[in-house]
Amino acid sequence: xxxxxxxxxxxxxxxxxxxxxxxxxxxxxxxxxxxxxxxxxxxxxxxxxxxxxxxxxxxxxxxxxxxxx
Amino acid sequence: xxxxxxxxxxxxxxxxxxxxxxxxxxxxxxxxxxxxxxxxxxxxxxxxxxxxxxxxxxxxxxxxxxxxxxxxxxxxxxxxxxxxxxxxxxxxxxxxxxxxxxxxxxxxxxxxxxxxxxxxxxxxxxxxxxxxxxxxxxxxxxxxxxxxxxx
Numbered sequence: 001x002x003x004x005x006x007x008x009x010x011x012x013x014x015x016x017x018x019x020x021x022x023x024x025x026x027x028x029x030x031x032x033x034x035x036x037x038x039x040x041x042x043x044x045x046x047x048x049x050x051x052x053x054x055x056x057x058x059x060x061x062x063x064x065x066x067x068x069x
Numbered sequence: 070x071x072x073x074x075x076x077x078x079x080x081x082x083x084x085x086x087x088x089x090x091x092x093x094x095x096x097x098x099x100x101x102x103x104x105x106x107x108x109x110x111x112x113x114x115x116x117x118x119x120x121x122x123x124x125x126x127x128x129x130x131x132x133x134x135x136x137x138x139x140x141x142x143x144x145x146x147x148x149x150x151x152x153x154x155x156x157x158x159x160x161x162x163x164x165x166x167x168x169x170x171x172x173x174x175x176x177x178x179x180x181x182x183x184x185x186x187x188x189x190x191x192x193x194x195x196x197x198x199x200x201x202x203x204x205x206x207x208x209x210x211x212x213x214x215x216x217x218x219x220x
Contacts, residue, residue: 050116
């Protein structure tokens with residue numbers, strides 16, 4: 001498991017509007033791609049069958065997640 | 070966690086970059102995040118992060134995740150999506166799916182959209198199944214999840 005600061009740095013440096021894949025133990029980045037599927041394929045190419053996928057937003061500005069339908 | 074599911078689970082918040090000119094001293098933010106999976110028919114997605122959002126009515130997932138396991142996203146009933154700031158609205162397509170939280174597998178109805186920037190766990194499908202206690206004052210913050218079992 002990486003530190004909070006290291007995780008934030010990785011996310012900050014990732015390409016906006018992309019996906020990254022962490023290793024199963026969340027200790028390192030094992031894949032990335034412009035889509036979910038690309039990131040999964042990249043992770044599998046690097047030998048990780050159980051990656052954790054994270055969507056990188058276009059900006060790290062404040063967000064309000066709540067919504068109503 | 071055992072084969073019967075977990076009774077209680079403590080999860081540490083996860084860190085994210087934060088950029089707000091109004092609060093320049095803050096460059097890192099903690100958010101309550103769970104790693105979950107969805108299952109459609111017999112296909113399971115990879116694990117992905119979703120934010121716990123008590124203000125969200127439904128669980129919302131990136132449509133690409135659903136499509137990757139064979140869901141015909143636009144075949145689902147369509148609904149609008151709006152936030153607290155009036156303006157742009159997105160499209161959401163609703164589907165029955167299975168949500169995997171730890172060892173628990175829940176049958177839920179969730180929204181799938183190409184217009185969201187973050188996967189969200191909301192009231193229907195998530196908070197109706199768990200008691201969630203946020204410990205935001207802890208360092209690092211954490212939350213405790215307890216499954217609600219209805220008989």
